[in-house]
Amino acid sequence: QVQLVESGGGLVQTGGSLRLSCQASGRTFSRDIMGWFRQSPGKEREFVAAISENGVNIVYANSVKGRFTISRDNGKNTVDLQMNSLKLEDTAVYYCATGLGVITARPTQIDYWGQGTQVTVSS
Secondary structure (H helix, E strand, O other): OOEEEEEOOEEEEOOOOEEEEEEEEOOOHHHOOEEEEEEOOOOOOEEEEEEOOOOOOEEEOOOOOOOEEEEEEOOOOEEEEEEOOOOHHHOEEEEEEEOOHHHHOOHHHOOEEOOOEEEEEEO
Protein backbone atom coordinates (compact mmCIF):
# COMPACT_ATOMS: atom_id res chain seq x y z
CA GLN A 1 0.00 0.00 0.00
CA VAL A 2 1.27 3.44 -0.96
CA GLN A 3 0.24 6.71 0.58
CA LEU A 4 0.73 9.97 -1.31
CA VAL A 5 0.18 13.35 0.29
CA GLU A 6 0.40 16.55 -1.75
CA SER A 7 1.06 20.04 -0.45
CA GLY A 8 1.90 23.47 -1.77
CA GLY A 9 -1.19 24.46 -3.70
CA GLY A 10 -2.76 27.88 -3.42
CA LEU A 11 -3.80 31.06 -5.17
CA VAL A 12 -1.37 32.84 -7.48
CA GLN A 13 -1.60 35.52 -10.15
CA THR A 14 -0.86 34.84 -13.79
CA GLY A 15 2.87 34.72 -14.42
CA GLY A 16 3.55 33.65 -10.86
CA SER A 17 5.08 30.47 -9.47
CA LEU A 18 4.13 27.67 -7.11
CA ARG A 19 5.92 24.57 -5.95
CA LEU A 20 3.97 21.42 -5.22
CA SER A 21 5.36 18.60 -3.16
CA CYS A 22 4.26 14.99 -2.75
CA GLN A 23 5.32 12.91 0.23
CA ALA A 24 5.23 9.16 -0.38
CA SER A 25 5.20 6.32 2.11
CA GLY A 26 4.36 2.66 2.30
CA ARG A 27 6.96 1.00 0.10
CA THR A 28 10.35 1.54 -1.52
CA PHE A 29 9.91 4.92 -3.19
CA SER A 30 13.02 4.64 -5.33
CA ARG A 31 11.40 1.76 -7.26
CA ASP A 32 8.35 3.77 -8.31
CA ILE A 33 7.94 5.91 -11.37
CA MET A 34 6.11 9.03 -10.21
CA GLY A 35 3.99 11.60 -11.92
CA TRP A 36 1.61 14.52 -11.65
CA PHE A 37 -1.84 14.81 -13.17
CA ARG A 38 -4.39 17.59 -12.94
CA GLN A 39 -8.13 18.00 -13.29
CA SER A 40 -10.09 21.16 -14.00
CA PRO A 41 -13.85 21.46 -13.40
CA GLY A 42 -15.78 19.74 -16.16
CA LYS A 43 -12.68 18.25 -17.70
CA GLU A 44 -11.04 14.84 -17.59
CA ARG A 45 -7.98 14.27 -15.48
CA GLU A 46 -4.89 14.86 -17.60
CA PHE A 47 -1.23 13.97 -17.47
CA VAL A 48 1.20 16.74 -16.51
CA ALA A 49 4.65 15.25 -15.91
CA ALA A 50 6.48 12.02 -15.11
CA ILE A 51 9.86 11.15 -13.66
CA SER A 52 11.58 7.78 -13.70
CA GLU A 53 12.71 5.88 -10.64
CA ASN A 54 16.22 7.32 -10.72
CA GLY A 55 15.15 10.75 -11.94
CA VAL A 56 16.99 10.49 -15.25
CA ASN A 57 14.03 10.21 -17.59
CA ILE A 58 11.44 12.98 -17.51
CA VAL A 59 8.41 13.65 -19.68
CA TYR A 60 6.09 16.66 -19.76
CA ALA A 61 2.76 17.39 -21.34
CA ASN A 62 3.14 19.85 -24.18
CA SER A 63 0.97 22.35 -22.34
CA VAL A 64 3.49 22.71 -19.49
CA LYS A 65 6.78 22.06 -21.25
CA GLY A 66 9.30 24.82 -20.56
CA ARG A 67 7.30 26.15 -17.59
CA PHE A 68 7.05 23.21 -15.17
CA THR A 69 9.86 21.13 -13.70
CA ILE A 70 9.43 17.77 -12.00
CA SER A 71 12.05 16.47 -9.59
CA ARG A 72 12.40 13.83 -6.91
CA ASP A 73 14.44 13.13 -3.81
CA ASN A 74 14.61 9.41 -3.14
CA GLY A 75 16.26 10.03 0.21
CA LYS A 76 13.23 12.01 1.39
CA ASN A 77 10.58 10.07 -0.58
CA THR A 78 9.35 13.22 -2.24
CA VAL A 79 8.48 14.31 -5.75
CA ASP A 80 8.06 18.01 -6.50
CA LEU A 81 6.53 20.04 -9.29
CA GLN A 82 7.92 23.54 -9.77
CA MET A 83 5.42 25.60 -11.75
CA ASN A 84 6.52 28.88 -13.30
CA SER A 85 4.85 31.36 -15.64
CA LEU A 86 1.47 30.13 -14.52
CA LYS A 87 -1.52 30.70 -16.78
CA LEU A 88 -5.23 30.83 -16.08
CA GLU A 89 -5.62 27.45 -17.77
CA ASP A 90 -3.28 25.87 -15.21
CA THR A 91 -6.04 26.22 -12.62
CA ALA A 92 -6.87 22.69 -11.46
CA VAL A 93 -6.59 20.16 -8.69
CA TYR A 94 -3.14 18.60 -8.98
CA TYR A 95 -2.62 14.96 -8.09
CA CYS A 96 0.51 13.00 -7.35
CA ALA A 97 0.38 9.47 -8.75
CA THR A 98 2.25 6.26 -9.34
CA GLY A 99 1.57 3.28 -11.58
CA LEU A 100 1.65 2.26 -15.22
CA GLY A 101 -0.56 5.23 -16.05
CA VAL A 102 2.35 7.58 -15.38
CA ILE A 103 4.10 6.03 -18.39
CA THR A 104 1.04 5.76 -20.60
CA ALA A 105 -0.49 9.05 -19.41
CA ARG A 106 -3.74 7.19 -18.72
CA PRO A 107 -5.42 7.96 -15.38
CA THR A 108 -7.25 4.63 -15.52
CA GLN A 109 -3.93 2.84 -15.22
CA ILE A 110 -2.79 4.62 -12.08
CA ASP A 111 -2.40 2.43 -9.00
CA TYR A 112 -2.26 5.12 -6.32
CA TRP A 113 -3.39 8.74 -6.13
CA GLY A 114 -2.86 11.46 -3.60
CA GLN A 115 -5.81 13.44 -2.33
CA GLY A 116 -5.02 16.39 -4.58
CA THR A 117 -4.08 20.01 -3.98
CA GLN A 118 -5.88 22.98 -5.49
CA VAL A 119 -3.99 25.44 -7.67
CA THR A 120 -5.87 28.58 -8.66
CA VAL A 121 -4.39 31.11 -11.07
CA SER A 122 -6.08 34.49 -11.17
CA SER A 123 -5.73 37.44 -13.52
